Amino acid sequence: MTATITAALAGNPNCGKTTLFNALTGARQHVGNYPGVTVERRSGNVKTDTASLNVVDLPGTYSLTAYSPEELVARDFIVDERPQVVINVLDATSLERNLYLTIQFMELGAPMVLALNMMDAVKKQGKTIDTDKLSTLLGFPVVETVARTGLGKNALVQHAVAFARQKEKSWQPLHISYGPVLDPILNEMEEMIRANGFLDQRFPSRWIALKYLEEDEQVLKLGGGSGSKTHQQLKIIADKAKEKCFTTLEVGPEAVIADFRYGHIASMMKQGVVKGDTTHQRRHLSDKIDRVVTDQFFGPIIMLATLYGIFYITFPIGEIPMGWVEAFFEWLTNAATAIIPESLLQSLVVDGIIGGVGGVMGFVPLIMVMFMAITILEDLGYMARMAYMMDRVLRMFGLHGASLMPFIISGGIPGGCAVPGVMAARTLRSPKEKLATILTAPFMNCGAKVPVFLLLSAAFFPDNAARVMFGITIISWVVALLVAKLLRTTVIKGESTPFVMELPPYRIPTMKGVLIHTWERAWQYMKKAGTVILGISILIWAAMTFPGLPDESAGTFQAQRTAAEATLAAATTDQQRSALEQELMGINNMEAQAALKYSVAGRVGSAFEPVSKLAGFDWRTNIALLGGFAAKEVIVSSLGTAYSMGDVDPEASEGLGARLANDPNWSRATAMSLMIFVLLYAPCFVTVAVIGREASWGWAGFSVVFNTGLAFTLSVIVYHIM
Amino acid sequence: MTNTINLREMQVNQTGTIRSVRATGELGRRIRDMGLVPNTEIRIVGRAPLKDPVALRLLDFTITLRNNEADFITVEPTGE
Structure with missing residues (x-):
């Protein structure tokens, strides 16, 4: 066994490099980031009888200039880490353009092995490539591969190992005449x-x-x-x-x-x-598809149908595993309740930890299904077509055609999630448009906000609930686009980045690739749920629990309860009994409300009341909104606690709705104002964390302050004009 | 080069040969990275629903450009 050989995998975007990487390394991959940039660094190990290779998948680039982080990363890796061999993957169907990158690697002097990929497509086109001749001309081994089937991958590894050993430490830069x-x-x-x-x-x-x-x-x-x-x-x-x-x-x-x-x-x-022959059958097929799919009339219709279809599929399919996850957490709750005696600890474990993390983990199946759909669209080549069709519209707002997908995923059609939405902005290659997209995508109508709108529109606008919901979605788009425009003309000012983009031929995605990428994205989300959400859940639980009611008022409730229980025991008819049980529940709820008002959260909520009154929010709403900063899912359940409704199921909140509708402090104006605020205020904590990682912590902070300020201003205006 | 026109003015399905690329800086680099250099044969394959961007076919692949980026490229039409 000799020392590990480092091999860099390089090539153009869409050349099948990632598919080849998956075929070489299987699912045993490490994903990280290159230092200082959000470009993914993927690596994996390949073992043969005689050697061990550490394969690093460089970002796909067309060139080695210094214009994009991807190109810099690829270049720096070659220069600084000096891999023993560079495996340059080429789409053999467009050999000339792919060789442009090869030439640039050769000018750096890197020892290379060429993988001529997609040879099956070349053969279908009736072409042959003389690999021996190409190998002689370039001075490197050339191997034919078909990444989708894994054909040629063993030969490739053997050549890479042999060439790395033979060429060790001798870099010979190519000189060509200019x-x-x-x-x-x-x-x-x-x-x-x-x-x-x-x-x-x-x-x-x-x-x-x-x-x-x-x-x-x-x-x-x-x-x-x-x-x-x-x-x-x-x-x-x-x-x-x-x-x-x-x-x-x-x-x-x-x-x-x-x-x-x-x-x-x-x-x-x-x-x-x-x-x-140089007629291109595969391209002919792609051209024919494009003639319909990007047609002036059918193009937009097909695009809308596709987007709608994703959501239509996501929910029914996602619900099945979602049921399993929910059942699991329910079982966990019951087990914890049974094992731990009733105490603060029980409350912490059951309400704080299991409730908080479980609420977020419940979304994982949905997110996985949606990610799978998106990965398929991406691998298929349709994503590039959507960017192409939407670019003209999005450009008016300082965005890019490729901003569409992050918006959609974040909830452009109600029900998305900003966490994967912001992560999807990675596909944008232009830094300014990417930042504007990341900062505005959280305005979309995500799945966690929807229950709030359902509750309020059903309670206050019973005849127009559907129209209100639709209006909210329109508002989210209008605000996102206008804010993007505002940002691009002020803080993220600057020329738009060139759009020059490849429309790759349509390709059927490989199962392996789709599964690996879906799992990776879902895993990132779960890791967040396990760390950030866990901490925040405990914090919120503590804020809503401590300090407990002082003994005397706790005593008062206890006395009331004892009295009610005594009467209950003496009750003779069923009617009496159920009335008394109601009363007992009422006492418990009153106590919960009093305890909440007395807790840190209650005090903070009350402290904000003088300001929040401008938008019509009382201290109870404030608590719910503070909780909503951790996760918007919390808003409805916190409102339930604060309005003494006991546990409120967000899916069935008619009781709470009726309670709010009858409350003298609530009006249509309050409901409208709250809906606007919930739609637009600070992104939830997980989204903020993702923005921090994808952009910077400064921008993450900006989004919290700016969005909340904007939401509050608009809410006050709505509250007063309604 | 008697008869060159701007890439923006080309019709769908029209073919031509690139004669000059005057873009500089990042745009110039991106255009050239994609193989849009003088003497390349191109064909306009389509325009987006709002007439911009434009999609063009080079020998083996298709790329898209915004109209204001196409302005930097002159083409000598060869057919249709």
Whole structure:
């Protein structure tokens, strides 16, 4: 057994790299983040008879510039961690464009093995690829693979191991000609770099020269930070080169460089690498589908039907495992109640921990089903089509076509969840649009807010409940889009990022890929529930429990109860008995309300009352809203406790509704104002935590303060004009 | 190059050869990364329901561009 070989898996997006990674490593994958950025770092182990490989899946990129975090991550990994071998995966159906990235890896000098993927599709197109010739031209082993079936993966691993051992420590950067204008300049720069030992610990010298010509931000910054004179001298040469390019060739050096890279590839291709028919059957099929699916008229209809279909499927399917999860927590509650004697500890375990975590875990099955649907749409290639169709509309608000999915998942059609919604914004490759999407997606009508709207609209607008619900959904979209526009013209100002995007051919997703990705996303959510939600649940339980009622008032309730119990024991008829039982329950509820008002939560709620009165909320509502910050699911049940309704089932809250409708402090204006507030105020704690991770803690804090401020302002306005 | 037009002006199904790409900076880089360089053959395959963005086919794959990004590209039409 020799030492572990590190292999980097690199390639364009949509080249089947992830599928190949799954085929190589199976489900034994580590998922983490690269330091400082939210780009996923996936790795996994592959063992053969003679070697052990640690395969790192680099983010899919088209190029190695410094424009996106994905590209930087891929480049830094190659440069800094020096993997023994880079496995470059190429979509063999569009070999030329895929080789553009290969050339850039070669210029860095990385030892490579090429995986020509999707060879089945190439054969279907009636083409053949002369892999031996390609291998000779490039100087690397070339292996044909079909990632979906795992074909060629063993040969690939063997070649990678053999090549890594043979090539150890010898990196040979490729030199290609950049034409009569740039070549002499490059030579001059290269000499200067070598003579001064400028940055050449990290990068090949000709590569540094190229990056100066391309005005690569990262390299210029490194050069400037080195304090070396060479940096200034190189910049002067690069500026002259730029002028020369514009006067003689009418384009900048970067365009010239790109042209020559493609030229280099084209000259290799001309030597007969690809043979055969160049009509493309698979593309023909995709084209035919696209003609309908992105049609002016049918496109939007199909899109709406698909989105509606996801929700239509999610709930009935998700409900089945959701029932199991709920049954499990019910069993746990009963077991805990039976084992632990009635005490504060019992209350903590049953109401605080099991109740809190169970409430959130109940959502896991729903989220898994929704994630599965979304993963399928993504792998199928439909997601890119939706972004393409919606881009014009979303761009008006400073967003991007790909912002659609995070909005939908967050509850753009009522019933989503902002946690996976915010995470779905990862697919956005443009940082500004991504941030605006992350910050506005939580305004959507998520599944946890829905019970509040159901309760209030049924109680206060019994004839128009459905219309109110629809109106709330419209309001959520309008607010999200307008706030996005506001953010993009103020705090996240800036040009929109280029849209240039590939529409990949439609592909049937692999079962393995869908399952792995669905599980991963659900697991992230569950980990949160196990840590953050657990802590918050205990905190809220404590705030609503302590301090307990002082002895004298507890005594008063106890006395009342003893009296009622005595009468109950003496009661003779069933009618009397049930009336007395009612009274007894009333006493218990009164005590619960008094205890709640006396607790920390009650005091905080009361303290906010002078302000919240402006929007029509009393101390009881305030407690519910504070609880709702932890999880919006808590709002209805807290209102129930605060209004002495005993335990209220959010699914069947008619009693509470009737109670509120008859309360003199409540009116239609209060109900409307509360609905607006619940819709828009601070995202729940889990969402805030996810925003903190996906964007930054500063932006997470911003969303709490800004959303609550906005929600309160609008609520006050609604309360007063209604 | 007697007869070049802007990519934005091309009709659906029209074909042509790219003659120049004048975009610089990030947009220029992204356009070139996708293989949109001079002498590339393209065909317009469609436009989104609101006429923007535009989808175009290169030899082996399809990409989408916003109209204001297409403005930087001139094309010599070859058919239809």
